[in-house]
Amino acid sequence: MRPLSRRDFMQGMSGLLALPLLRSQEPETVLYNGTFTTLDQAQPQAQSVAISGGRFVAVGSNAEVLLLAGARTQKVDLAFKSVLPGFNDAHSHPVASGVEHLHKVACDLDSIEKIQASLHARAQQTPPGEWVLGFLYDDGKTPRPLNRHDLDQAVPDRPVLVQHRGGHTAFVNSRALHLAQVNDQTPDPAGGRFEHDAEGHLTGFVGDAAAKVFLRLIPDKNTREDYRQGAALISKLFTSKGVTSACDADASPEDVQGYQDARDAGELRMRLYCHISAASLDHFMAAGIHTGFGDEWVRIGGVKQYADGSISERTAWLSQPYIGIPNNYVGLQLTSREQLYETGRKAHAAGWQLATHANGDLAIDRILGVYEQIQKELPKKDPRFRIEHCTLLTDTLIQRMRALQVIPAPFSCYIYFHGDVMHFYGQERTQHMFPMRSFLDAGLRPTDSSDYTASPSDPMMWLQSQLTRTDMKGNVWGANQKITLQEAIRCGTVNGAYAAFEEDLKGSIQPGQLADLVVLAQDPFKKDPSELLTIQVERTMVGGRWKYES
Ligand SMILES: [Zn+2]
Numbered sequence: 388m389r390p391l392s393r394r395d396f397m398q399g400m401s402g403l404l405a406l407p408l409l410r411s412q413e414p415e416t417v418l419y420n421g422t423f424t425t426l427d428q429a430q431p432q433a434q435s436v437a438i439s440g441g442r443f444v445a446v447g448s449n450a451e452v453l454l455l456a457g458a459r460t461q462k463v464d465l466a467f468k469s470v471l472p473g474f475n476d477a478h479s480h481p482v483a484s485g486v487e488h489l490h491k492v493a494c495d496l497d498s499i500e501k502i503q504a505s506l507h508a509r510a511q512q513t514p515p516g517e518w519v520l521g522f523l524y525d526d527g528k529t530p531r532p533l534n535r536h537d538l539d540q541a542v543p544d545r546p547v548l549v550q551h552r553g554g555h556t557a558f559v560n561s562r563a564l565h566l567a568q569v570n571d572q573t574p575d576p577a578g579g580r581f582e583h584d585a586e587g588h589l590t591g592f593v594g595d596a597a598a599k600v601f602l603r604l605i606p607d608k609n610t611r612e613d614y615r616q617g618a619a620l621i622s623k624l625f626t627s628k629g630v631t632s633a634c635d636a637d638a639s640p641e642d643v644q645g646y647q648d649a650r651d652a653g654e655l656r657m658r659l660y661c662h663i664s665a666a667s668l669d670h671f672m673a674a675g676i677h678t679g680f681g682d683e684w685v686r687i688g689g690v691k692q693y694a695d696g697s698i699s700e701r702t703a704w705l706s707q708p709y710i711g712i713p714n715n716y717v718g719l720q721l722t723s724r725e726q727l728y729e730t731g732r733k734a735h736a737a738g739w740q741l742a743t744h745a746n747g748d749l750a751i752d753r754i755l756g757v758y759e760q761i762q763k764e765l766p767k768k769d770p771r772f773r774i775e776h777c778t779l780l781t782d783t784l785i786q787r788m789r790a791l792q793v794i795p796a797p798f799s800c801y802i803y804f805h806g807d808v809m810h811f812y813g814q815e816r817t818q819h820m821f822p823m824r825s826f827l828d829a830g831l832r833p834t835d836s837s838d839y840t841a842s843p844s845d846p847m848m849w850l851q852s853q854l855t856r857t858d859m860k861g862n863v864w865g866a867n868q869k870i871t872l873q874e875a876i877r878c879g880t881v882n883g884a885y886a887a888f889e890e891d892l893k894g895s896i897q898p899g900q901l902a903d904l905v906v907l908a909q910d911p912f913k914k915d916p917s918e919l920l921t922i923q924v925e926r927t928m929v930g931g932r933w934k935y936e937s
Pocket of ligand 1: 479838
């Protein structure tokens with residue numbers, strides 16, 4: 388990985404970088420006439436790359452790299468298109484959502500009537516007594532939220548549960564309430580809420596632990612084959628948007644197996660770093676496995692715990708009440724400090740990275756306290772503690788994160804995609820939410836992420852949201868947290884790899900790194916930031932092979 392020559396033949400390009408040992412061999416592929424943004428500080432721009440064995444072996448000018456090509460080298464003319472390293476969706480739920488795509492009704496529709504029609508059609512094909520399930524619903528994208536009466540109208544005779552795309556709340560019909568023996572008088576479970584209307588009747592909206600009351604009744608009929616198919620399907624969807632690596636933020640043994648089965652079948656198009664759900668920790672620990680086990684396609688990540696609820700569904704645990712929600716409502720705590728500490732310490736001692744879901748400032752304060760205590764008791768050289776989402780910060784919390792070099796894995800396109808819920812937080816508070824500028828200024832390494840299904844796994848939408856802090860209706864939220872295009876791309880590539888201890892393997896276009904890249908139809912550096920999401924992905928390469936071509 389050392390430079391062989393350093394002629395400045397174009398701005399920002401320092402010369403050919405090549406792996407010395409491989410230089411004499413004929414590369415399998417040469418991509419030339421590209422406009423590469425490499426994210427490699429030694430050579431930020433390039434025109435051409437040579438690839439062998441799934442890795443970049445040389446990066447430089449057309450003239451230099453084409454010289455390495457032999458008779459059997461496949462040469463691809465990129466027609467001066469913009470090329471970036473493949474993106475890393477550092478927090479998402481790929482196989483779980485892939486399996487949902489296989490079996491549930493997609494409710495990402497803009498009217499209640501359309502959702503009713505889709506659920507009704509599915510009910511017609513569903514045996515009597517069985518559940519009709521929906522997902523991807525977002526109450527901010529329909530004129531008003533769904534309620535039990537809408538669902539009763541569409542499906543009167545079978546239980547219905549429609550999950551919010553945020554994953555923490557759901558909407559159920561009367562049949563489902565009856566089956567779960569939940570009525571107007573049923574008290575809220577700890578960490579959950581059955582919503583009531585002004586007259587005290589259940590609306591059908593159920594949050595966190597209250598949603599679990601229903602989820603428990605739904606038989607899990609997913610087979611090993613479903614997980615394989617789900618993993619394959621979702622990797623096709625993600626690579627079509629330029630995502631070449633993802634972190635599964637809450638994987639079960641079945642999920643990990645699904646990725647592995649898809650990979651064995653040659654159907655897995657992207658790489659996975661799998662956080663293991665706390666409930667499955669003992670299972671993996673008993674097998675002697677900890678963070679880092681696996682290979683560059685499927686690897687075991689950290690252990691996942693939850694400190695609070697979600698931003699899009701208004702269940703994050705905040706120090707100040709939500710705006711416009713009665714009774715000084717401040718969200719939900721999901722796990723006690725004792726539990727977070729106990730599981731965290733056990734996992735940390737056994738070689739696991741800790742990755743904890745915390746959105747609100749009180750949840751972040753709690754988990755930071757746990758991390759500080761664990762690191763003091765059992766110091767580790769490079770623990771790379773992660774806070775998943777890490778949404779609402781204060782200056783003090785950021786200073787504490789800096790002291791421990793905690794990695795924030797924030798939502799990347801919430802300002803754009805979930806602008807409709809930002810009024811619950813307000814202008815003043817959004818200046819401290821998803822605070823990319825503050826993270827970077829403090830020397831932290833935030834990643835990019837979608838939390839799919841919570842928001843689209845679409846890097847161009849992430850970039851637009853972070854550069855403009857503007858929602859889809861044109862409202863600006865927290866303009867002080869804007870970052871540059873170069874910074875945003877780095878968060879979505881290099882920083883994603885770092886958060887998974889894989890920075891030596893991927894994240895940039897330089898000799899020795901895995902040949903993961905995306906070819907765009909237009910150059911994002913020449914585009915108005917408010918139009919970035921219109922840029923189409925033309926091709927996505929993972930490990931030297933095209934995994935998506937438009
Ligand atoms: Zn998540």
